[in-house]
Amino acid sequence: MKFIIQRDQLIASIQDVMKAISTRTVIPILTGVKIEAKQHGITLTGSDSDISIESYIPAEDDGNVNIEQIQEGSIVLQAKYFPDIIRKLPEKIVEIESDEHLKLTIRSGKAEFNLNGQDAEEYPQLPTLQTDDSFEMPTDLLKNLIKQTGFAVSTMETRPILTGVHMNLKDNILKFTATDSHRLASREIPVKDANIQFPSVVVPGKSLNELNKILDDNDAPIEVSVTNNQILFRTKHLNFMSRLLDGNYPETSRLIPEQSKTAFHVKTKELLNTIDRASLLAKEERNNVVRMTTQGDKLVEITSNSPEVGTVSEEITVQSIEGEALTISFSSKYMIDALKAIEYEEVKIEFTGAMRPFIIRPANEDPILQLILPVRTY
Structure with a gap:
C-alpha cells in the first residue's frame, strides 16, 4: 500500500x-x-x-x-x-x-x-446496511434535533433504554424523544419522501452526541437507514453506524398534560438569566432547587434559599399570565437545559398544579416540547 x-x-x-x-x-x-x-x-x-x-x-x-x-x-x-x-x-x-x-x-x-x-x-467486518429503506434530511436540522433532545437522556445504567433517544417515523413525521424520568424533551419535524416507517428505534444518547460533534453545520443532505439492530447516518464522505438499544421505550405521550391551569409567556433569555442567578445559591442543594411564584398578571418571582448560604429573590416581568396563582419548585439545572434547547426568543410555560409536570414550548407553537417534573419542598 x-x-x-x-x-x-x-x-x-x-x-x-x-x-x-x-x-x-x-x-x-x-x-x-x-x-x-x-x-x-x-x-x-x-x-x-x-x-x-x-x-x-x-x-x-x-x-x-x-x-x-x-x-x-x-x-x-x-x-x-x-x-x-x-x-x-x-x-x-x-x-x-x-x-x-x-x-x-x-x-x-x-x-x-x-x-x-x-x-x-x-479487522471485524462492519455490518452492511441496505440503504433502500432510508430517508434524507438536512444535516443542520438533524444536529438541531439531537441538541434539543439528547441532553435529557438518562445517565443512569439502571434503566438502559432511557440512556437512548427514541426515534419514531410515521406518515413523513420524524419525532425524537428523550427522558430520564424527571424531565422529557421532544421535537418533531416533517420529512420529505420518506420511503420507510419505523414505529420505535432507540439510539444510544452517546452515539448521537458523537455524531453531532462530527457533522458539519450545513444543510447538505444526510441519509438515515435503519435495520433491526443498527442505524446508519451517511453523508458524502462519512458513514456513522451505531447499534440500537434493545427493549421497549416507555409510552411518554400520557405524561404530557392535556390542559393547563396556569400559563404565561416570557422572554426566554430573561427567564434563563434570572434562574441562572437564583441557582447560584442553590448549589449546595442536591438538585439546585429554585421556586417560582406568580404575582398578579404580569410578574413572576424567582427565589432560592440555602440555609447555610443565604437567599436570593428576583422579579421578572412576563408578557402575560393566565389562570390560577401558582407557586412551584423545580431543578434549576433542568430548567436551564430546557430553555437553552428551545432557541426561540419567547416561550410559553403551562402548569397544571404545583406537583404536576409542567411544559415549556416556543411561543410560536413550533413542535418542540420540554417537560419537567417539579420538586417537592418542605
Missing part, C-alpha cells in the same frame, strides 16, 4: 474515526485505525463495536487532487500513536507506505517514522 496525501485532510479524517475508538474494547484490533487505499480514494475506519465510523477521502474532489500515487492495500495501525505522529509532522504533504510484512513508513519533510501494523483482514 502506498499513497501521498495532504496532511490536513488526513488529520480531519483521523479525528472523526477516533471518536469511535475505545481503549476498553475486548477485541484488541479495535484499538487501531484501519486504513484502506483504493484507486478512487482512501477510507479510514474506527469502531468500538457499539459505534463504527468510516471516513472517506476521495483521490479527486471537484477538480482538486487530494491523494496521489495510490497503490492499493490496507493495514491497521495503533490509534495510540498514529494520530499524534500525523499531527506533528513538519510538512503539509505526507507519504505513507507499507510492505508485505505490515511495516509502515510515514515520511514528511525530513521526518520518517516506521510503525508496526496489523493485518486488516483480521
Whole structure:
C-alpha cells in the first residue's frame, strides 16, 4: 500500500474515526485505525463495536487532487500513536507506505517514522446496511434535533433504554424523544419522501452526541437507514453506524398534560438569566432547587434559599399570565437545559398544579416540547 496525501485532510479524517475508538474494547484490533487505499480514494475506519465510523477521502474532489500515487492495500495501525505522529509532522504533504510484512513508513519533510501494523483482514467486518429503506434530511436540522433532545437522556445504567433517544417515523413525521424520568424533551419535524416507517428505534444518547460533534453545520443532505439492530447516518464522505438499544421505550405521550391551569409567556433569555442567578445559591442543594411564584398578571418571582448560604429573590416581568396563582419548585439545572434547547426568543410555560409536570414550548407553537417534573419542598 502506498499513497501521498495532504496532511490536513488526513488529520480531519483521523479525528472523526477516533471518536469511535475505545481503549476498553475486548477485541484488541479495535484499538487501531484501519486504513484502506483504493484507486478512487482512501477510507479510514474506527469502531468500538457499539459505534463504527468510516471516513472517506476521495483521490479527486471537484477538480482538486487530494491523494496521489495510490497503490492499493490496507493495514491497521495503533490509534495510540498514529494520530499524534500525523499531527506533528513538519510538512503539509505526507507519504505513507507499507510492505508485505505490515511495516509502515510515514515520511514528511525530513521526518520518517516506521510503525508496526496489523493485518486488516483480521479487522471485524462492519455490518452492511441496505440503504433502500432510508430517508434524507438536512444535516443542520438533524444536529438541531439531537441538541434539543439528547441532553435529557438518562445517565443512569439502571434503566438502559432511557440512556437512548427514541426515534419514531410515521406518515413523513420524524419525532425524537428523550427522558430520564424527571424531565422529557421532544421535537418533531416533517420529512420529505420518506420511503420507510419505523414505529420505535432507540439510539444510544452517546452515539448521537458523537455524531453531532462530527457533522458539519450545513444543510447538505444526510441519509438515515435503519435495520433491526443498527442505524446508519451517511453523508458524502462519512458513514456513522451505531447499534440500537434493545427493549421497549416507555409510552411518554400520557405524561404530557392535556390542559393547563396556569400559563404565561416570557422572554426566554430573561427567564434563563434570572434562574441562572437564583441557582447560584442553590448549589449546595442536591438538585439546585429554585421556586417560582406568580404575582398578579404580569410578574413572576424567582427565589432560592440555602440555609447555610443565604437567599436570593428576583422579579421578572412576563408578557402575560393566565389562570390560577401558582407557586412551584423545580431543578434549576433542568430548567436551564430546557430553555437553552428551545432557541426561540419567547416561550410559553403551562402548569397544571404545583406537583404536576409542567411544559415549556416556543411561543410560536413550533413542535418542540420540554417537560419537567417539579420538586417537592418542605
